[in-house]
Amino acid sequence: MPFGYASPEQIMRDKADYARKGIARGRSVVVLQYVDGILFVAPNPSRALHKISEIYDRIGFAAVGRYNEFEELRLGGIRYADINGYTYDRSDVTGRGLANLYASNLGRIFTESIKSLEVEVVVAEVGETKDGDAIYRLTFDGSVFDEHGFAAMGGQADAVSTRLKERYRESMSLADALEVALTALTEPGGERPPVAQLEVAVLDRNREHRKFLRLTGARLERLLAQTTTPPPAATPPPAAKPSSEETPPPTGPEGDVDDGSAPL
Numbered sequence: 001m002p003f004g005y006a007s008p009e010q011i012m013r014d015k016a017d018y019a020r021k022g023i024a025r026g027r028s029v030v031v032l033q034y035v036d037g038i039l040f041v042a043p044n045p046s047r048a049l050h051k052i053s054e055i056y057d058r059i060g061f062a063a064v065g066r067y068n069e070f071e072e073l074r075l076g077g078i079r080y081a082d083i084n085g086y087t088y089d090r091s092d093v094t095g096r097g098l099a100n101l102y103a104s105n106l107g108r109i110f111t112e113s114i115k116s117l118e119v120e121v122v123v124a125e126v127g128e129t130k131d132g133d134a135i136y137r138l139t140f141d142g143s144v145f146d147e148h149g150f151a152a153m154g155g156q157a158d159a160v161s162t163r164l165k166e167r168y169r170e171s172m173s174l175a176d177a178l179e180v181a182l183t184a185l186t187e188p189g190g191e192r193p194p195v196a197q198l199e200v201a202v203l204d205r206n207r208e209h210r211k212f213l214r215l216t217g218a219r220l221e222r223l224l225a226q227t228t229t230p231p232p233a234a235t236p237p238p239a240a241k242p243s244s245e246e247t248p249p250p251t252g253p254e255g256d257v258d259d260g261s262a263p264l
Contacts, residue, residue, distance in 0.1 A: 012111075015110060015115070015116045016116070016140070016141065018115065018116065018118070019110075019116045019117065019118050019119075019140040019141075020140075022065055022066060022118030023064055023065045023118055023119070023120050023140065023153075023154065023155070024154075024155040025155060026064035026065050026154050026155055027042065027043045027044065027064070027154055027155065028042070028043075028064070028152055028153065028154030028155060028156050028157060028160045028185055029041070029042040029051060029052070029062050029063070029064050029122070029152070029153055029154055030042070030150065030151075030152050030160060030164065030181040030184055030185055031062055031122045031124055031135055031147075031150065031151045031152075032149065032150035032151070032164065032168060032177055032180065032181060033130065033133055033135070033149055033150065033170070033177075034171075034172045034173065034174050034176070034177035034202075035130070035171045035172060035173060035174075036174065036202075036204055036205055036206055037126045037133070037202055037203045037204045037205045037206075037211065038060065038124045038126050038133060038135065038202065038203040039174065039177045039178065039181060039200070039201075039202050040052040040060060040062050040124070040199075040200065040201045040202070041178065041181040041182065041185065041198070041199070041200050042062065042064075042198075042199045042200075043185060043193045043197055043198060043199075044197065044198070044199040045197045047196075049067050050199065051063055051064065051199055052199050052200075052201045052214075053074055054210070054212035055074070055077050055078055055081055055098060055123070056078075056081040056082075056085065056090075056093050057090060057093075057209060057210055057211060058095075058125050058126050058127075058203065058211050059081070059093070059094075059095050059098060059123065059124070059125045059203075060123075060124045060125075060126075060201065060203050060212055061074050061077065061121070061122070061123060061124075062121070062122045062124070062153075063119055063120065063121045063122070064119070064120050064153050064154040064155075065117070065118045065119035065120060065140075066117070066118045066119060069117045069118060069119050070117075070119040070121060073102060073105070073106075073117075073119065073121060076101075076105070077098050077101065077102065077123075080097075080098065080101055081093045081098065084097070094125060095123050095124060095125030095134045095136060096125075096134065096136070098123050099123045099136035099138060099144055100144075102121055102123065102138050102142075103138055103142045103143070103144045104142065105142075106119075106121075106138060106139075106140060106141065106142040107141060107142025108142075110140060110141040110142060116140050116141065117140055118140065119140060120137070120138070120139055120140065120153040120154070121137070121138045121153075122135060122136065122137050122138070122147075122151055122153065123135075123136045123138070124136070124203060125203075126203035126204070126205045126211050127205065128205065129205075130170075130171070134146070135147040135148075135149075135150075135151050137151045137153060149168055149170070150164045150165075150168050152164055152184065156187075159187075160184045160185060161184075163183060163184040164180065164181075164184040167180045167183060167184065168180055174202065174223065175223055175226040175227050176227075178200070178223060178224070178227055179227035182227070195220055195221055195224065198220065200214070200215040200216075200220055201213060201214045201215060202215065
């Protein structure tokens with residue numbers, strides 16, 4: 001056996017471990033369906049580098065890992081969509097076609113290159129109805145997963161997926177879906193990222209032509225205000241026990257009436 005020989009199995013395991021470690025350093029991203037489309041949510045302190053982007057009319061893109069690597073994938077997807085939409089028809093550009101393109105490129109790089117890409121990608125397409133929505137999650141080795149309802153990726157993907165599974169339900173409003181996503185992305189007992197460090201976007205099936213829309217600034221703040229759960233009402237102090245010489249007051253519903261001081 002030549003010096004420095006490594007079996008193909010060992011080389012593939014090393015590449016996979018290397019890619020997973022790189023992806024694990026990235027902040028998680030959540031993609032989930034709501035009643036009017038698909039929601040993307042990601043903690044992102046950078047205001048210049050986007051983890052969530054538009055690919056085509058009905059198709060969105062989200063990624064974690066090395067920015068320069070998944071940005072190349074995003075740009076390649078845009079070129080593919082523009083060429084096919086111009087050459088044939090815009091309806092011929094689909095999320096499945098893009099997912100297959102990315103899977104082919106990721107798989108080729110993983111098997112042929114010395115270093116695999118440290119990226120994980122979601123391609124989502126919104127349909128005319130909820131049944132037409134599609135969410136495809138692609139891993140560094142080109143594997144494709146057809147997700148139903150929601151998908152999570154990044155450093156804490158397993159924990160985030162577990163919290164999503166516990167709270168997700170079909171046909172949620174946008175505000176409810178955002179609340180579920182933020183709860184899943186936040187460690188139990190942890191603080192949520194401020195608005196300035198959140199990247200949020202939707203594919204809204206009710207919009208004309210281009211369905212992708214970023215939610216920023218006042219619009220996002222108003223949406224987050226709808227997700228805020230009011231604190232529980234304060235418990236009124238117990239009534240004083242009458243002395244044996246006093247006649248107890250009559251009981252009735254008045255003792256249970258809220259005086260209006262509890263927050264709504």
